Amino acid sequence: MPTPLRRDGDLTRRTFLLAAGGVGVTAALAACTPQGASPAPATSATPAAWTPPAEPMAFPQGYTWGASTSAFQIEGALAADGRGASVWDTFAALPGKIADDSTGDPAADQYHRYVEDVALMSSLGLGAYRFSISWSRVLPTGAGEINQAGLDYYRRLVDELVGAGIRPTITLFHWDLPQALQDVGGWSSRDTAARFADYAAVCFEALGDAGADWLTLNEPKTHAFVGHWYGVHAPGLRDPDAAAAAVHHQLLAHGLAVQRFRESSTPGRIGAALNLIPVIPTDPDYPEAATFTDARENRLFLDPILKGSYPDDAIGDQAGQLPADPAEFLALQQPGDLDLISSPCDLLAIQYYGVTGIDSIGNTVEIAPTSAATWQQIDPQGLYDLLTRLKDEYPAIPLILTENGIPDATADITVDDPDRIEFLRSHFQQAARAIGDGVPLEGHYVWSLLDNFEWAEGYTQRWGIVAVDFDTQERTPKKSAGFFADVIAAGAVSRD
Numbered sequence: 001m002p003t004p005l006r007r008d009g010d011l012t013r014r015t016f017l018l019a020a021g022g023v024g025v026t027a028a029l030a031a032c033t034p035q036g037a038s039p040a041p042a043t044s045a046t047p048a049a050w051t052p053p054a055e056p057m058a059f060p061q062g063y064t065w066g067a068s069t070s071a072f073q074i075e076g077a078l079a080a081d082g083r084g085a086s087v088w089d090t091f092a093a094l095p096g097k098i099a100d101d102s103t104g105d106p107a108a109d110q111y112h113r114y115v116e117d118v119a120l121m122s123s124l125g126l127g128a129y130r131f132s133i134s135w136s137r138v139l140p141t142g143a144g145e146i147n148q149a150g151l152d153y154y155r156r157l158v159d160e161l162v163g164a165g166i167r168p169t170i171t172l173f174h175w176d177l178p179q180a181l182q183d184v185g186g187w188s189s190r191d192t193a194a195r196f197a198d199y200a201a202v203c204f205e206a207l208g209d210a211g212a213d214w215l216t217l218n219e220p221k222t223h224a225f226v227g228h229w230y231g232v233h234a235p236g237l238r239d240p241d242a243a244a245a246a247v248h249h250q251l252l253a254h255g256l257a258v259q260r261f262r263e264s265s266t267p268g269r270i271g272a273a274l275n276l277i278p279v280i281p282t283d284p285d286y287p288e289a290a291t292f293t294d295a296r297e298n299r300l301f302l303d304p305i306l307k308g309s310y311p312d313d314a315i316g317d318q319a320g321q322l323p324a325d326p327a328e329f330l331a332l333q334q335p336g337d338l339d340l341i342s343s344p345c346d347l348l349a350i351q352y353y354g355v356t357g358i359d360s361i362g363n364t365v366e367i368a369p370t371s372a373a374t375w376q377q378i379d380p381q382g383l384y385d386l387l388t389r390l391k392d393e394y395p396a397i398p399l400i401l402t403e404n405g406i407p408d409a410t411a412d413i414t415v416d417d418p419d420r421i422e423f424l425r426s427h428f429q430q431a432a433r434a435i436g437d438g439v440p441l442e443g444h445y446v447w448s449l450l451d452n453f454e455w456a457e458g459y460t461q462r463w464g465i466v467a468v469d470f471d472t473q474e475r476t477p478k479k480s481a482g483f484f485a486d487v488i489a490a491g492a493v494s495r496d
Contacts, residue, residue, distance in 0.1 A: 056492035057432035064443030065488045066128035070174035073452035077111035081149035084140025086176035091234035102458035125488040128167040132174035142178035174218040187246035197256035208266035216257045219275040220250040244324035255340030269346035278355045278382040286360035292320030308342035319362030351403035355382040380426035387434040405447035407461040420480040428493040
């Protein structure tokens with residue numbers, strides 16, 4: 001059984017960070033990299049802290065630089081052209097569910113402004129754009145008759161991207177399940193996986209000639225846990241067994257969609273997008289809760305997709321586990337399910353935001369500086385640790401980093417974002433370091449292209465490298481966009 005990452009000095013570092021209190025993110029990142037980088041995983045002789053070289057760190061020829069978004073967060077136009085309701089339409093309409101009582105309309109109105117946005121991407125030198133398709137825009141009730149007007153929108157977007165020399169990276173599901181499917185069980189129902197496969201086949205047929213990279217699911221963990229266990233995302237359930245069912249049925253949907261992709265002979269590649277997090281025990285003498293947390297947060301998703309099996313320590317009543325009934329979870333699994341789930345993929349997409357500390361009884365412990373999103377503990381070296389772990393512990397597969405970013409320090413419109421520049425610089429450095437150590441990382445997409453509707457936070461957090469005035473829809477590149485454009489043009493990241 002793999003154990004979570006241990007690092008010498010974590011407790012000392014945590015004590016310093018908590019005592020420092022108001023330390024800024026830029027200052028904290030500077031403390032982590034380059035001069036005071038977090039120590040490497042402990043060995044019998046712990047090596048010196050890594051620092052980037054003085055000369056720029058170059059990326060391989062053909063490395064993909066991109067930016068990511070998702071349909072509900074940026075499209076707006078929720079009632080346009082026959083789109084059906086999703087669980088996020090329903091959830092956002094409930095009082096008190098969204099921090100500022102906002103909804104996904106107008107968001108960044110990309111439905112009407114995609115031409116402008118593609119031109120903006122081109123001006124930054126982006127080689128790829130990751131977006132998601134709204135299932136309920138294509139199939140308003142989740143199944144049955146196709147809404148051609150909705151599908152035509154994605155055809156126009158794909159054509160605009162291809163015409164600008166930007167490769168589409170298309171996510172089929174980014175949490176916005178059609179409400180009609182939720183009404184008959186949602187991801188608690190096995191039938192939803194079958195409906196997803198049908199929907200995927202529609203998209204492959206309509207858009208498959210673009211030679212895109214396809215991602216079946218975005219962060220099935222977040223949707224299962226935050227939406228079905230914690231209840232703070234749509235559909236707003238608080239049922240660990242429903243969360244466990246959502247895990248299995250989403251992964252089954254992934255496998256079925258990969259099968260349909262192969263049957264369709266669609267050109268391009270396909271995989272899934274998993275949010276993964278290094279789990280670091282803060283009590284080295286009692287790491288068991290961190291081991292269970294690692295199983296829940298990482299191996300519950302990596303193992304079935306890449307190894308064809310579920311870990312036996314992710315679900316149960318121990319500290320750190322998903323507190324669902326293991327017998328009920330096992331009963332969901334039918335013969336052949338894991339063979340489907342582990343259908344060979346062409347790539348694995350990784351979303352990385354930071355690390356977490358776990359104490360001896362399973363509590364989350366702050367071991368790194370946080371951003372304005374207080375759940376985010378920023379540790380650039382955690383990206384290196386994660387990527388090398390994937391190389392060392394799992395079958396070889398091309399990797400793409402499809403989300404990596406930080407919110408602005410303020411909810412106000414700003415283009416001055418030094419924290420984001422330092423965040424991106426330090427993570428680009430760790431990515432280049434990992435590539436140099438043999439990790440098959442092929443691309444890096446920042447989150448996000450645009451300020452957007454940030455789920456339960458509404459418009460109170462701004463994650464874009466491009467500022468959006470949600471009243472006028474004016475787009476203004478932030479300083480981080482200029483920094484990113486320079487890195488893309490150089491194919492390298494400098495030390496400072």
